[in-house]
Amino acid sequence: xxxxxxxxxQIQNFQKDLESTSIVPLDVESNSLDRLTALWIxxxxxxxxxxxxxxxxxxxxxxxxxxxxxxxxxxxxxxxHNLKYDIGIIKVNTGIMLTNLHxxxxxxxxxxxxxxxxxxxxxxLVKKYCNTILDKESxxxxxxxxxxxxxxxxxxxYAALDVQYVEKIRxxxxxxxxxxxLNRTYELENKLVAVTTSMELNGxxxxxxxxxxxxxxxxxxxxxxxxxxKDEIVTRLPRFENAYGACKAIGISKDADGNNLQTIKHxxxxxxxxxxxxxxxxxxxxxxVQSNAQIKHILQLAYNLDVxxxxxxxxxxxxxxPEIVSKILSFRERAKKQTTYGDNILDLIHKKTGxxxxxxxxxGTSTGRYSSSQPNLQNIPRENDYRSCFIxxxxxxxxxxxxxxxxxxLATGERKIIDAYLAGKDMHTLxxxxxxxxxLDKVTKEQRTNAKPVNFGxxxxxxxxxxxxxxxxxxxxxxxxxxxxxxxxxxxIGARNKFGDEILKRMYSKTLLGRRRYFKGQDRFEDTKExxxxxxxxxxxxxxxxxxxxxxxxxxxxxxxIYYENPFGEENLKxxxxxxxxxxxxxxKEYSQPAFEFIKSKMLQAEQPFLGExxxxxxxxxxxxxxx
DNA sequence: CATGAAAGCGCC
DNA sequence: AAAGGGCGCTTTCATG
Numbered sequence: 010x011x012x013x014x015x016x017x018x019q020i021q022n023f024q025k026d027l028e029s030t031s032i033v034p035l036d037v038e039s040n041s042l043d044r045l046t047a048l049w050i051x052x053x054x055x056x057x058x059x060x061x062x063x064x065x066x067x068x069x070x071x072x073x074x075x076x077x078x079x080x081x082x083x084x085x086x087x088x089x090h091n092l093k094y095d096i097g098i099i100k101v102n103t104g105i106m107l108t109n110l111h112x113x114x115x116x117x118x119x120x121x122x123x124x125x126x127x128x129x130x131x132x133x134l135v136k137k138y139c140n141t142i143l144d145k146e147s148x149x150x151x152x153x154x155x156x157x158x159x160x161x162x163x164x165x166x167y168a169a170l171d172v173q174y175v176e177k178i179r180x181x182x183x184x185x186x187x188x189x190x191l192n193r194t195y196e197l198e199n200k201l202v203a204v205t206t207s208m209e210l211n212g213x214x215x216x217x218x219x220x221x222x223x224x225x226x227x228x229x230x231x232x233x234x235x236x237x238x239k240d241e242i243v244t245r246l247p248r249f250e251n252a253y254g255a256c257k258a259i260g261i262s263k264d265a266d267g268n269n270l271q272t273i274k275h276x277x278x279x280x281x282x283x284x285x286x287x288x289x290x291x292x293x294x295x296x297x298v299q300s301n302a303q304i305k306h307i308l309q310l311a312y313n314l315d316v317x318x319x320x321x322x323x324x325x326x327x328x329x330x331p332e333i334v335s336k337i338l339s340f341r342e343r344a345k346k347q348t349t350y351g352d353n354i355l356d357l358i359h360k361k362t363g364x365x366x367x368x369x370x371x372x373g374t375s376t377g378r379y380s381s382s383q384p385n386l387q388n389i390p391r392e393n394d395y396r397s398c399f400i401x402x403x404x405x406x407x408x409x410x411x412x413x414x415x416x417x418x419l420a421t422g423e424r425k426i427i428d429a430y431l432a433g434k435d436m437h438t439l440x441x442x443x444x445x446x447x448x449l450d451k452v453t454k455e456q457r458t459n460a461k462p463v464n465f466g467x468x469x470x471x472x473x474x475x476x477x478x479x480x481x482x483x484x485x486x487x488x489x490x491x492x493x494x495x496x497x498x499x500x501x502i503g504a505r506n507k508f509g510d511e512i513l514k515r516m517y518s519k520t521l522l523g524r525r526r527y528f529k530g531q532d533r534f535e536d537t538k539e540x541x542x543x544x545x546x547x548x549x550x551x552x553x554x555x556x557x558x559x560x561x562x563x564x565x566x567x568x569x570x571i572y573y574e575n576p577f578g579e580e581n582l583k584x585x586x587x588x589x590x591x592x593x594x595x596x597x598k599e600y601s602q603p604a605f606e607f608i609k610s611k612m613l614q615a616e617q618p619f620l621g622e623x624x625x626x627x628x629x630x631x632x633x634x635x636x637x
Numbered sequence: 638c639a640t641g642a643a644a645g646c647g648c649c
Numbered sequence: 650a651a652a653g654g655g656c657g658c659t660t661t662c663a664t665g
Contacts, residue, residue, distance in 0.1 A: 262662060271663080300661060301644055320645060345646060349658050374655055378649085385657045388648035416649090469653030478652050538650055553654040557649090561655095589649045589655085640664085649655080 011060045011169045013160060015067035020076070026056035032179075033085045034172040035107075037095040038151045038164075044097035044210065045361050050151050051160070052076070052099075055172040062168055064160050065102075074103040081105055088175045090114050090131040093206045093371075100210060108203040108573075113175050115198050116182045118372040119191060123517070123526040123554075127373060135174045138181045147171055194524040194562075198371065201565055204572040204584065205371045205379075211583045211595070212364030213386070213399050213635075217355050220398045227347035234340040235298050241333055242296065243289050245311035252282035252291040260306045264295045298340060308333075326481045350395065354384050369587070376554045377524050377561035378589055387588045391637060399586075399635035406601045409636050410608055410629030411591035412616060415560045418623050419521075420468065421500035430623045440464050443497035444490055463490055467502055468556075470549035508555060509548030518551035520558035521619050522566075526551070559619055560590060567592060567615035571608055582607075586635070593635055601631050 014020055027033075034055040039047035052063040052073060065073055077099055080087065087107050089095055091114040096107045117129045126133065132143045147167035160168075186195045249255040256279055262271050270279075282291055297303055301319050308314040312331050316323055321341075324334050357365050365384065373380025381387040389395055401407045417436035420426065429439040434449050441452045441460035466476050476487040495502050512518045517527045528547050534540040568587060575582050577600045586593035592612065596604040609627055616625035630636050 297661080299659095302661075318644075341646075345659085348660080349647070353658090373657095376655060378655065380656050382657060385648085388646090388657070390647065411649095466653055469655095471653045472651070474650095475652050541650075550654065557655060560649090591649080638665105642661105642663085644661085645659090647656105647658085 010058065011062065011165060013062045013064060013165055015064045017068075017072055022059070023054075023056070023061050023076075024079075026059055026061075027079060027083070027085075030056045031085060032176060033080065033087055034175045035080075035087045035089045035092075035095060036168070036171040037098045038147060038168050039098055040151055040154045042094075044094065044101055045359060045366070047098060048154065048156065049073075049098050049102050050154050051164075051168050053168050053172045054080075055176070060169045060172060062160070062165055066156055070102055074105065077103045077105045077107070081107055084109055086111060088113070088179050089172075090134070090175060090178075092202055093209070096203060097206045097210055100206065106203050106207065106579075108200070110199050110202050111179050111182075112199055112202050113178045113182065115202055115371060116179075116186070116195060119194050119198050119377075119524065120182060120185045120189065121527065122372070122377070122524070123375045124529050127370075131171065131174075134178050138178045139174045141174065143170065143174075189525060190523055191525065193522050194377075197522065197562065197565055197569065200569050200573070201371060204568050205369050207572065207579070208584045208587070209366055209369055211585050212359065212362055212366035213585045213593075213595075214364050214402055215354070215358060216398045216400050216634075217358065220355060221352070223394060223398070224347060224351040227343045227351065230343040231340065231347050234336055234343060238298050238333065238336050238340060239293055239296060241336070242307055242311060243293050245333075246289075246292065246307070247310060248285065249288055250283065251280050252288050253277055253279035255288055255292050256295070258306065258310060259292070259296060260300075260302050261295055261297070262302075263297075265297075298337070299344065304337060322479070346390070350390060357384055374561075375526050377520065377526075377558040377565075379561075379587060386586055393637065396636060397634040401595055401633050404598055405595050406598055406631050406633060407585075407635055408594045408596055408601070408605050408608060408629060408631050409591065410593075410605075410612060410627050411588075412560075412563070412612065413626040413628055415563065415590040415616070416556050417464070417468070418616075418620055418626075419556050419559050421498075421504045422621060423498050423500045425498050426501070427622045430626075436464055437461050439498065440494060444493050446493075463494070467491075467494060469553060470505060470545075505548060505552040508552050512551035513544060513547055516547075518554045518558075520555055520562050522559065522562040524558050524562060526554040526558065563616045563619055564590060564592065567612045570611040570615055574611065576607065577604055596631075605629070605631050 012022065014023065036053045037049065038051040039049050041047035049065045051065060054061045063073060063076065086109050088111045092110050092112045100106045113134055114129065117134060118125060118127065135141050135143045145167065147170060150164050150167055186192060249258065256270055262269070264270055282288055305316060305319045308316050308319065312333065314327065321338060324330065324338060327334065354365070359366055367384055367386045368382045370380045370382065414435055418430065426436065426439060429435065429449060432449065437457045437460045438449060438452045440463055441456040442449045444460060444463065445452070445456050462480055463476070466479055471479065473484065473487045473491045476482070476491060477484050480487065508518070516530060517525045519525045528551065531543060534543065564587060568584060571584060571592070581597040581600050582604050583595045584592065585595050592608065594604070594608060609629065612627050613625045
C-alpha cells in the first residue's frame with residue numbers, strides 16, 4: 010500500500026511499521042539538483058510492504074525533522090541510490106545527517122571497480138538485479154513543481170517506484186561483497202558517504218578579489234606573450250609563394266574570424282595574397298599560438314626542430330632550444346592560469362553560501378581515490394599565491410595536514426627502506442645513497458633532489474628506456490641507475506613482478522584493506538607483441554593500485570575517524586577538502602590547537618596499521634588559509 | 638552546429 | 650618491442 014502523508018495525524022501506521030523494520034529504503038524528490046537551494050517535495054520511505062510518501066511542503070519542516078530524528082535515533086539502516094544527494098537535502102532542511110547507510114551506487118562501484126561504470130544509475134541496477142525496466146526517472150516530474158502545488162497521482166506512483174527495488178539490489182550486492190571479500194571496503198565506503206556529503210555541503214571560501222587579481226595578471230601576460238611570439242615567428246618563417254601555401258604549411262585550419270579553412274577551394278582568395286608584406290600580415294593575424302599543431306609545424310619549418318609533439322617535456326629536452334621555446338612554455342603556463350584557474354572558478358561561488366561547493370566523487374577512480382570536479386579542487390596550483398586564496402571564514406582557521414611519503418612508505422617491506430624511515434630518512438635519500446654509493450647520512454641535498462625523479466619513475470613502473478627518456482640521460486646511465494636500485498633495494502622494482510603474476514592470474518589486484526580493482530580481459534591478440542604490452546600494462550596498473558589504493562584506504566579511514574569521532578561539534582570542525590594524501594579542515598579558532606592535535610592523531614591512527622614497522626608520519630599547519 | 642578524440646597541463 | 654600510476658579542464662580539430 011502507498012500512503013501519502015501531509016499532516017501529523019496520519020503517521021500512526023507509519024510509526025507502527027517503523028518499529029517493526031530495521032531496513033528502510035529511502036528516496037527524496039525535489040525540484041533541483043542543487044541541494045542547498047532545492048525545494049524539498051517528498052520523502053519516500055518503504056517499511057515492509059507499505060510505502061509512505063511525505064509531502065514536505067504540507068507536512069512541514071518541523072514534522073519532517075521529527076521523522077528524520079526517529080530514523081536517526083533508532084539507527085535504521087537507510088538504503089538508497091546515490092544517497093549523497095538525498096541525505097544532503099535532509100541535512101540542509103533538518104540539520105540531521107543520516108549516517109547508517111547502504112548506498113547502492115557506492116556499493117556497486119566498489120564491487121566492480123575497474124570494469125564497471127563510474128556512474129551506474131538506479132535504472133541500470135534495477136534492470137540488472139531485478140530484471141525490471143524503470144521506464145522513467147521520477148525526478149523529471151518534479152522539476153516544475155512550485156510551492157502550493159499538489160502531488161498528482163502520477164507523481165505519487167513514480168515517487169513510490171524509486172524505493173521498491175533498492176532492498177533487493179542491496180541483497181544481491183551484499184552477496185557479491187561477501188564473495189569478493191570486500192567487507193572492509195564496503196563498510197569504509199558506506200560510512201564515508203555522509204562524510205563526502207558533509208564536505209560538499211561545507212564548501213570552501215575563496216578570496217575572490219585576490220583570485221581575480223591573479224587571473225588579470227595571467228591575462229595580461231598571456232596577451233603580451235602572444236604578441237611577442239607572433240612577432241618573432243613571422244621573422245623566422247620561410248618565404249611562401251602565397252598566403253594559401255603558408256596556411257597549408259603551418260596547418261592553419263581556421264582563420265582569426267573563425268572561418269573554416271579546411272574546406273578551402275583551390276581557387277581561394279588566399280592564393281592571390283602574394284606580396285611578401287601581405288603574406289606576413291596574413292600569417293601574423295591568423296596563426297593561433299594556442300594551436301599545438303601549428304606550433305609544431307612552425308618549430309619544424311622555422312626552427313628546423315625535429316619534434317613530433319610540442320609538450321613541455323619534449324621542448325625542455327631539446328639540445329639547443331631557441332628562445333621562442335621558453336616563450337611558448339611561459340605562454341601556456343599563463344594561459345592555463347587564465348582559463349582553467351581563472352574566472353570560471355569564481356563563477357562557481359554559490360549564491361546562497363558564498364562558498365565553492367565542489368563535487369567530490371568518492372569513487373571517481375579505478376584505484377579507490379576520490380576525484381573532484383566543478384571545480385576540480387584537487388589540481389589547484391601548488392603555489393602559495395593560489396592556495397592562499399582559499400581562506401577561513403571569520404572566526405575560523407584552516408588546518409592543512411598531509412601524509413609524508415604515504416605511498417613510498419607502503420611500497421615494500423624491504424629492510425633497507427624500513428631502516429631508512431626508522432632512522433628519520435626518506436625514500437629519496439635512500440635511493441640517492443644507493444645510486445651514488447654513499448652512506449645515508451652523507452647524501453647531499455643535490456643528490457637527494459636528483460633521486461626524486463628516479464624514484465618517481467621506477468615507482469610507477471618505468472623501464473630503462475623510460476628512465477632515459479624522462480630523465481634525459483643516456484641509455485647507459487639509465488641502465489646503471491636501474492641496476493643500482495635493483496641491486497640495492499630489490500623489492501622496490503621486484504615487487505611489481507612478484508605481485509604482477511598473481512594479478513594476471515586473478516585479473517584483479519587488491520589493497521591491504523581488500524579493495525579490489527578488476528581488469529578487463531581480452532579475447533584475442535593479433536600478435537604476441539600486443540599481448541606482452543597488455544600483460545605489462547596490467548602488471549603496472551595492478552601494482553600501482555595496490556599502493557595508490559591502499560593510500561586511498563588510509564586517507565578515507567582518517568576522514569571517517571575525524572568525522573565520526575569529532576569531539577568539537579560539526580560547526581566547530583568541518584572537513585572541507587581532501588587531496589589524496591591530504592586533509593583540509595576549517596576549525597573555530599578557539600579549538601584550533603586541540604583540533605590540530607585531534608586530526609593529526611586520527612590520521613596517524615589510520616595509517617599506522619598499514620605500515621608495519623615503518624612509522625606513520627604527517628605534517629601540517631594551522632593558518633588563515635589553505636597552505637602547502 | 639553538435640560531438641568526440643587528442644593534445645596539453647594542473648595536481649597527488 | 651620499447652615512453653610511469655591516478656584524475657579533470659580547456660582548447661583545437663575532424664567529422665557528420
